Amino acid sequence: MTPHPYFFVIIFIGVALVFPVIPLGLAWMWRRFFQPPKPGMEKNATYECGVESLGEAQIQFRSQYYLYAIIFLIFDVEAVFLVPFAVAFTGLPIGAFVAILVFLVLLLEGLVWAWGKGCLNWAR
Amino acid sequence: MSDIDEGLRSELQRQGIWVTSMQELYNWGRKNSIWPLQFGLACCAIEMIATAASRYDIARFGGEVFRPSPRQADLMIVAGTVTKKMAPQIVRLYNQMPDPKYVISMGACAISGGPFKQGYNVLKGIDRYIPVDVYIPGCPPRPEALLHAFMELQRKIDEQKLTGAGKAEHLDPDQPSEFPVPAFGGHDLEPAANADIFRPMKMERNQ
Numbered sequence: 161m162t163p164h165p166y167f168f169v170i171i172f173i174g175v176a177l178v179f180p181v182i183p184l185g186l187a188w189m190w191r192r193f194f195q196p197p198k199p200g201m202e203k204n205a206t207y208e209c210g211v212e213s214l215g216e217a218q219i220q221f222r223s224q225y226y227l228y229a230i231i232f233l234i235f236d237v238e239a240v241f242l243v244p245f246a247v248a249f250t251g252l253p254i255g256a257f258v259a260i261l262v263f264l265v266l267l268l269e270g271l272v273w274a275w276g277k278g279c280l281n282w283a284r
Numbered sequence: 285m286s287d288i289d290e291g292l293r294s295e296l297q298r299q300g301i302w303v304t305s306m307q308e309l310y311n312w313g314r315k316n317s318i319w320p321l322q323f324g325l326a327c328c329a330i331e332m333i334a335t336a337a338s339r340y341d342i343a344r345f346g347g348e349v350f351r352p353s354p355r356q357a358d359l360m361i362v363a364g365t366v367t368k369k370m371a372p373q374i375v376r377l378y379n380q381m382p383d384p385k386y387v388i389s390m391g392a393c394a395i396s397g398g399p400f401k402q403g404y405n406v407l408k409g410i411d412r413y414i415p416v417d418v419y420i421p422g423c424p425p426r427p428e429a430l431l432h433a434f435m436e437l438q439r440k441i442d443e444q445k446l447t448g449a450g451k452a453e454h455l456d457p458d459q460p461s462e463f464p465v466p467a468f469g470g471h472d473l474e475p476a477a478n479a480d481i482f483r484p485m486k487m488e489r490n491q
Contacts, residue, residue: 194446195383195454198461202379208353210373210380 227279230270238267307446314358314384315346315441318434321357321377322350326364328391328424335427345434354380359437361430362416365393365400366407368473372465378414379462383454386441388433389416392423399423412477414463 191197207213245252245260274280293303324332335342342348351357354377366374378387389410392398397408410416417440418433425433444452453459463481466473 196457198383198454198457200379200462202376202462202465203382205380208355208380210354210377212376 227274231274231279234267234271234274238264310446311442311444315438317346317349318359318386318437318441319349319351319357320347320359320361321354321381322352323377324363325366325370326391326393328363328394331424331427332361332363332390332430335430340427340431342431342434345431345438347434354378355382357381358384359386359388360414361388361390362394362410363390364424365398366410367405368407368468369405371407371410371413371473372467374410375413375463375465379465383461384452385454386417386437387414388430388437389419390430390433391425392421395419395421407473412482413466415481 205213241260241263288303288305296303324330334340336348336350347359358381360374360378360381362374378385387410389395393400393406394410397403397406400406401408418436420429420433422429446452446455454461463478464475466475468474
């Protein structure tokens, strides 16, 4: 009689459960009978780099950084889309061409706006 | 945990029967998988890196798993000059290591301040704040010296007792696991040493 094809999976699950439980149980027994727990302020601290933590963990970026976001989109992210567009240019349908044109025009508007605001001038 | 007679034991071993005790098994496992904390303070750290790398290969002794977190480390190798700015962080890292934990003081600086002992900003030995198990002299000690210290530590672990009066510190509920972290004072760290564990050697001169 051949065993059920899923029989080995059941054996595998059993081994996978028993295998970690044995050392965990041994460790628990060791702690219970031999090693006294010694908790402390620093041992239980969350941060573990030797430096005392201070302040809040949740910080907010200032909204003034939107300028960097816009210029990053214009000069960096745009190139990522333009290169595959240029490679596949000859085989593109008219819809795709219009879509990329809309994308370019939107970014161009951002460029004009940033230029007009003087963000692209060298600081003297 | 009754001790078996050594002669009987070797006789049994000759017949292919291996007798051991809980204590020996426990210490054997511990001493062969000492995970050091991965941090270096100065030039001794370069020697420590060389010890961990393939030429000297601390993995032969079970110490290759350098842990970047104190939570997973057994051994702190204080490799280099401990400045007074750094000392509180070292003590805090030591406190955050789980028991059992050991310290190797590597090099002249970690032992006593070394060539910078007269300086205003160097701690004159890390054993002022945390208990050190093995000291390695040298400036810097060669990787062989670190391996030797490692083997000495293994020997020390092997001799630790599970029960009785002289049992290991981490099994004794009365022994502390954390040590007070020094604070920055006006001129020096405060306190300048932990009086409970720092016992400087007295030099006796013949008059």
